[in-house]
Amino acid sequence: MTKIGFGTWSWGNRFVWGYEADKNDQLLKQTFKAAINNGLNLIDTADSYGTGNLNGRSEQLLGNFIEELPFSKKRSLTIATKLAPYPWRIGRKGFYNPFKLSKKRLKGKIDRVQLHWSTYRYAPWQETQLLDGIGDLYENGEFSEIGVSNMGPKRLRWLHSRLKKRGIPLKSLQIQFSLLSPQQNRNQIKAVCKELNIDLLAYSPLALGILAVKPSDSKVPNTLLRKIIFNRLLPASIDLRKGLERIAIERKASQVQVALNWCRAHGAIPIPGIRTPFQAKDIGAACKWQLSKKEIDLLDNLANQAKRRMPSNPLLSK
Template sequence: MTQRVGTPSLSLLSILDLLPLESKSVTARHPPPRLDISINIEEVTVIKEVNSEFDSGDRIGGQVHRVVEGHDQDSLVASAKRVGRVDVAAADRKMKVAKAAFDASVDGGITFFDTAEVYGSRASFGVVNSETLLGRFIKERKQKDPGVEVVVATKFATLPWRLGRQSVIAALKDSLNRLELSSVELYQLHWPGIWGNEGYLDDLGDAVEQGLVKAVGVSNYSQKRLREAHAKLQKRGIPLVSNQVNYSLIYRVPRENGVKSTCDELGITLIAYSPIAQGALTGKYTPENPPTGPRRQIYTEFLSKLQSLLNWIKEIGETYIKTNTQVVLNLLIAQDNVVPIPGTKNEEQAAKFAGALGWRLNSEEVAELRALATEIKPVTGFPVEKF
């Protein structure tokens, strides 16, 4: 049984040619490629990255992105005042920046957005779930442009206290309420659960059959878990369409541990988060100008070893009139069956990401970059991928 995924309406750029599709009617076995928007207004409220119902957050870009709670602009400001550690004008400004990033993505032909229920939570001192913001942005865009088709993927947090087969359905319905949608194109398990994984998979199948989702996937699954999930869903005639993992030119673990080859074998799309390695591959940072925050300790020494690769990426980009970011995203796209999902903070970044589409590195360039990257030891990834 093949479940159809809604095809986004594309204008300036085509993203359907990034995977081998039989036609422009996209099937669940091969969901449409997309670039992800990360709703990032973290400066609106200064909160810890833990002490939340979901001790997790948007890991794209290596940050936990939070936004202030509220279903309209007035409640946004009210929540900002309640937290007491923010500038109200800054809250308004950041909201506008996030909305501009969303609109720029859609304008550039990027109409598939990935989010999750844990990207902001109501237990975190009054922050809003990113699904709420994304739903609001979609609604406002449709009012302006009724013909636009925005496609949404979100995720279920496999928290240890969520037991029973109906936990996924209940959480999904909450997500749909926040998004103000009747269904989403893709629903994913965010990481392997400590227990209850078979029940979660059963519930994913129920969600497809109830018409709440058009396709289902997983995240951070090992080769073994991936095969088990695929086989279980296959018994019900439901394809497992995706596995979202940390994957980039310098973080090659999915290729080395068999996850990439298993995805290729089973027809599962590998969705690559952190595809620009938390900014390390953009050329923005150098040993003399490392990133701030937690990434500084991770990348200061690492950046000195990365310079020869960055110089080669820049040289290749100049032949196409492309940036480092666009080159490394296109490198993943060129692998086939890989969909990169960088997170965007602003309108400028969204436009740059769109520039990764509509062209292709040749096989020689791909091989050169891979060979040079193998000389660099990968940075640390998300530990659950080893379970």
């Protein structure tokens, strides 16, 4: 399997208005096709991507796009969704209905179900029950893989052993992982994943796009959250982005490819958010080469020196 996938967070969270919606959906359809044609075959989504009126938009769009693929292509994809442990989803059967709805939106194609975040810090019993319920759905043959998200090393080990007692493997963990992501527990998480043979998926591997920005550029996006983060992190990451650019020029690649290959060099499978066919093609090209030890060391050093880092996810457990 190709060691890069892609995420569809931004597909679900944009606002949908009349004609614009159709136009955007066409662009996303072309983006999806470009991603598949460029060898990306792990697709991450969530039932919370596109909540309220958007009605599970990310899963819905993906379901429509996947349905049009020939059977052999469809079979070669891994579609991984995440179910959100909202406070009202409780008990062992708390995910049954949400799962059915996700399955409907994805037109039956769900390969992996992931617990979206840890409730360990405020309701530890909830995630245990929900994970047991995911295990029941797995044993009923509803999907073939189980994953978790935003777990720290201790909780990951504990959940892995709980599933193992039932003979169920834990396929993947996804955490925020990039040159600018918070570093607390990162090495321990990597070590636990390696020891227990759990795939480590790197979400926000481009630090929301900051790592794609050339050092000479300081363009800030319009959306509020990204605007705040870009304003804080663009100046703080200038040396790092100079390093990315230098390697990119030497490699005749893009900064984005360098940043994603840094994740791969650290044993993670990046799932970048892709919005255009051009971005999909660029990202596909990252699978074709790898960073040297010298380049990895240089980037590690520059990353350690970054004056500010991305905010950590408050739902990440111990």
